[in-house]
Amino acid sequence: MSVFQENIYFFRGKYPEVFDAVNKFNEVVNRVDQRQYISCLTKNDEPNLEIQVEGKSLFLHSKYNAKAEAEKWGQSICNKIIGVKHLFIFGIGLGYFLEEILLRTDAQDIFIYEPDMNIFNEYINKKLVSSTLLDKRIKLLAIGDDGLTQYHIANIIAGYISDAFVTVSAPIYERLYPEVVRSFESITREMILNQIATFQTLRTYQNEWLRNILHNIPQILMSTSLIKLKEAWKGQDVTAIIVGSGPSLKEDIHHLRELRNKCLIIAAGSSIQAMNHYEISPHFVVSLEGSENYNRVFQDVNVSSVPLMFCTQTNCCRLLSNG
Numbered sequence: 001m002s003v004f005q006e007n008i009y010f011f012r013g014k015y016p017e018v019f020d021a022v023n024k025f026n027e028v029v030n031r032v033d034q035r036q037y038i039s040c041l042t043k044n045d046e047p048n049l050e051i052q053v054e055g056k057s058l059f060l061h062s063k064y065n066a067k068a069e070a071e072k073w074g075q076s077i078c079n080k081i082i083g084v085k086h087l088f089i090f091g092i093g094l095g096y097f098l099e100e101i102l103l104r105t106d107a108q109d110i111f112i113y114e115p116d117m118n119i120f121n122e123y124i125n126k127k128l129v130s131s132t133l134l135d136k137r138i139k140l141l142a143i144g145d146d147g148l149t150q151y152h153i154a155n156i157i158a159g160y161i162s163d164a165f166v167t168v169s170a171p172i173y174e175r176l177y178p179e180v181v182r183s184f185e186s187i188t189r190e191m192i193l194n195q196i197a198t199f200q201t202l203r204t205y206q207n208e209w210l211r212n213i214l215h216n217i218p219q220i221l222m223s224t225s226l227i228k229l230k231e232a233w234k235g236q237d238v239t240a241i242i243v244g245s246g247p248s249l250k251e252d253i254h255h256l257r258e259l260r261n262k263c264l265i266i267a268a269g270s271s272i273q274a275m276n277h278y279e280i281s282p283h284f285v286v287s288l289e290g291s292e293n294y295n296r297v298f299q300d301v302n303v304s305s306v307p308l309m310f311c312t313q314t315n316c317c318r319l320l321s322n323g
Contacts, residue, residue, distance in 0.1 A: 007124040014133065015141050022124065022143075025117045037118045039126075042066050047094050047126040049119060051176065060093050060119065060172055070096035074104050077168055081105040086165040088157065088188075090181060091115065091173035094123045095132060101168065102135055109160055110137045113153055115145040115173075115180050145177075150184050154191040161192055209290040209313035216312055226309060239263040243271045243282065256280050267306075282306060287314050 001009075011019035036052040042064055049060040062069035070093075081087055087107035092098040092114050102110070114120045120143045123129070133141060139160065142153045157165075167185070174181060241263055243249065243256065249271060256265055257280050267275055267282040269289060275282055285306050290313040 003128055004125045007129050010130045010133070011124075014130075018141055018143060021117070022121065025121060033118065035118070037122065039122060044068075046096075047122070049094060049122050053176070058172065058176065061096060066094070066096045070100040073097065073170060074100035077101075078104055080166060081107065081168060084166045085109060086157070086161060087111070088165065088167040089113065090167060090169035090184070091119075091177070092123070093119065093170060093172070095127050095129065097170045099132055102132065102137075107166075108137060109139045110135070111140040111153065111157055111160075112138060112142070113140075113184070114143045115177055117144055145180055147183075147187075150180075150187050151191075154184070154188040157188060158191040158194065165192075205290055208315075212290050212315050213312045216310075216314070220312065240266060242266045242268055243275065244268045245271045245274070249274055253278050253280065272306075284309055286310070290315055 008019065008022065011022065034053075038050040038052070040048050040050050040059075042048045042062060044065045044067075046061070046066045048063070048066060051058045051060060081101060081104060084105070084107050086109045087101075087105055088111045089098060089101055090113055092112060098112065114123075140153065140156055142149055169181060239262070241256070241259065243265060245268075253274060256275070257278070259265070260280065260283075264284070265275075265280070265282040267285045269287055272282070272285050283306070286309045288311050
């Protein structure tokens with residue numbers, strides 16, 4: 001069994017999403033890359049990678065001694081990665097950077113992101129990864145440079161954060177991927193702020209939401225589950241419009257009357273007021289708000305003929321009395 005096959009077997013059991021991503025990457029025969037990747041060795045006979053960018057050659061690791069270079073870099077950031085609870089590693093190279101950090105840090109939660117699939121593919125073709133990636137502190141291993149992957153990573157990290165959070169990346173990654181580094185930092189900051197806001201909201205409304213959940217139990221038991229709609233339009237080319245209460249609603253609402261028989265119209269929360277005023281009946285009304293004050297938007301709105309979708313913590317008293 002080759003090094004690559006052993007690594008693939010490891011990923012299939014330990015990191016199934018990485019396994020899928022690697023397989024998809026290697027299935028593309030005529031892949032077009034803006035950069036050229038050339039396998040090579042250091043003067044010390046260690047795997048290395050030459051990356052040609054716009055006619056210039058950059059080496060992922062030292063052309064002479066990759067391990068010594070990684071050790072020197074590890075020493076330079078030692079104070080940064082000691083005593084932190086959460087550590088994010090941007091770019092692992094061919095393993096030298098990652099191995100050095102794992103030796104030096106005492107972080108409890110480690111998140112690893114390799115944005116370049118070509119580098120990661122070279123890594124798993126040249127070195128066995130199981131001994132490194134089985135470290136129990138590793139909470140996430142993600143690969144690929146698409147925006148969706150970055151949002152997924154940032155969302156997971158935001159869910160873990162409870163203390164100091166530190167990001168490290170080798171200088172070569174900051175040269176090769178400055179835009180990705182900035183983009184990811186921005187996305188992560190946004191996600192963490194959203195998470196903080198969510199915690200504050202939970203703290204404020206947790207008692208009220210608990211009361212709503214308990215009051216809603218009889219209605220939930222008598223209501224049809226949303227799971228019934230899971231494949232209701234399977235195989236059909238159905239378009240859905242979600243109507244919110246934005247400032248442009250008044251200008252565009254006349255379009256909804258024309259489109260009602262051509263697509264699904266879903267009224268989100270208080271947008272039902274405007275739709276009711278213009279005598280437009282949506283196919284569904286959705287309410288996810290647990291506040292009693294917010295529920296007043298339905299005070300003079302008749303939704304008795306429109307199915308209501310609600311979550312367990314929604315304050316449904318007024319809605320259900322109308323429906």
